[in-house]
Amino acid sequence: MNTDRLHLDTLAVRAGIERSQFNEHSEALYLTSSFVFASAAQAAARFSGAEPGNVYSRFSNPTVTAFQTRLAALECAESCIATSSGMSAILATVMGLMKGGEHIVASHSIFGATVQLFSGILPKFGISTTFVAGTDVPGWGRAITPATRILFLETPSNPLTEVADIAALAGVAKRAGALLVVDNCFCSPALQRPLEFGADLVVHSATKYLDGQGRVIGGAVAGRSELVMDGIFQFLRTAGPTLSPFNAWILLKGLETLDIRMRAQSERALRLAQWLETRPEVARVHYPGLATHPQHALAMRQQSSGGAIVSFEVKGGREAAWRVVDSTQVISITANLGDTKTTITHPASTTHGRISPEARAAAGIGEGLLRLAVGLEHPDDLIADLARGLNAA
Numbered sequence: 527m528n529t530d531r532l533h534l535d536t537l538a539v540r541a542g543i544e545r546s547q548f549n550e551h552s553e554a555l556y557l558t559s560s561f562v563f564a565s566a567a568q569a570a571a572r573f574s575g576a577e578p579g580n581v582y583s584r585f586s587n588p589t590v591t592a593f594q595t596r597l598a599a600l601e602c603a604e605s606c607i608a609t610s611s612g613m614s615a616i617l618a619t620v621m622g623l624m625k626g627g628e629h630i631v632a633s634h635s636i637f638g639a640t641v642q643l644f645s646g647i648l649p650k651f652g653i654s655t656t657f658v659a660g661t662d663v664p665g666w667g668r669a670i671t672p673a674t675r676i677l678f679l680e681t682p683s684n685p686l687t688e689v690a691d692i693a694a695l696a697g698v699a700k701r702a703g704a705l706l707v708v709d710n711c712f713c714s715p716a717l718q719r720p721l722e723f724g725a726d727l728v729v730h731s732a733t734k735y736l737d738g739q740g741r742v743i744g745g746a747v748a749g750r751s752e753l754v755m756d757g758i759f760q761f762l763r764t765a766g767p768t769l770s771p772f773n774a775w776i777l778l779k780g781l782e783t784l785d786i787r788m789r790a791q792s793e794r795a796l797r798l799a800q801w802l803e804t805r806p807e808v809a810r811v812h813y814p815g816l817a818t819h820p821q822h823a824l825a826m827r828q829q830s831s832g833g834a835i836v837s838f839e840v841k842g843g844r845e846a847a848w849r850v851v852d853s854t855q856v857i858s859i860t861a862n863l864g865d866t867k868t869t870i871t872h873p874a875s876t877t878h879g880r881i882s883p884e885a886r887a888a889a890g891i892g893e894g895l896l897r898l899a900v901g902l903e904h905p906d907d908l909i910a911d912l913a914r915g916l917n918a919a
């Protein structure tokens with residue numbers, strides 16, 4: 527199928543389909559660890575790479591390939607490889623493209639486990655990281671050293687929804703001879719395509735909006751083939767954190783509804799953010815779709831909507847915030863996001879609980895902060911659920 531002129535919602539349903547001899551309509555699930563060869567000569571050719579084709583599912587699998595092809599089409603990427611989780615997508619990117627002695631510049635405002643990976647684990651292998659404010663473009667430039675290989679950011683960030691300027695930072699990376707890697711988890715390609723703004727690579731926790739229904743753990747990296755296939759894939763096929771075919775099949779099905787889900791969830795998030803802004807118990811609402819958001823104009827240039835994550839600061843610190851959490855009856859108390867079911871999290875004691883209080887303060891994550899990942903329930907029911915806790919506060 528020539529996908530060049532198709533729209534994103536069409537690609538999300540159609541890209542990557544390669545039918546078997548049975549001509550199935552829905553994508554087939556190939557639950558097999560290895561593949562059979564017609565002859566010794568073919569086995570040798572497949573192993574050497576002289577003949578393309580599947581060998582072993584740690585290297586490639588048709589269901590996983592279908593997911594990779596579809597996500598590459600959505601991100602406008604030359605290549606995509608799937609991984610067993612979002613964290614292994616980030617790890618494989620670093621391991622595939624960097625060596626000891628090299629350096630990362632990363633935004634302060636990234637997922638807690640990514641901070642832990644960069645500051646707690648990578649130094650054991652001689653890779654260091656300098657953290658900067660994601661929104662301070664000159665600050666990124668100042669942090670670069672001759673050893674800098676990767677600039678890493680999330681936009682919007684987790685949990686404060688800070689929006690970083692992808693095009694400006696792509697320029698900073700290019701001038702330094704480094705790569706800009708964007709974690710596109712919060713927006714998904716339905717709302718934002720970082721490669722179009724000059725990023726070199728996009729990483730995903732497919733666990734979030736790509737699945738969209740809270741079922742499986744998965745990840746992906748997309749970008750130019752020279753980076754994805756020659757660098758990252760070589761680490762992945764050897765070290766093994768590849769995506770299982772079953773999870774790839776679930777994710778393929780998730781992508782089919784990505785665009786429609788992201789639009790509906792963003793609409794609900796905006797409605798909730800606007801309502802939270804009217805509440806006297808709330809000190810501040812963080813949502814890129816609000817005119818009061820410090821990077822609202824930039825967000826509206828980079829993203830087609832504000833997304834489905836809303837954070838807000840309850841007056842009264844941890845006690846008041848926990849009261850709101852504990853008063854919910856519809857919203858789920860869970861750290862995951864990107865589900866059709868709305869979730870609520872207290873970042874300071876959960877997702878960002880393992881980073882030091884100093885790092886948390888630098889990232890602006892206070893004790894009264896709550897993060898909502900808005901799903902597909904009726905917004906009036908979500909508002910009533912939050913009003914109960916806020917009224918009690």
Ligand SMILES: Cc1ncc(COP(=O)(O)O)c(C=O)c1O
Binds near residue numbers: 611613730731744745
């Ligand atoms: C922005 C972001 N990046 C990466 C990850 C890690 O993904 P996974 O849990 O699939 O390893 C998460 C998980 O919550 C996340 O929120």
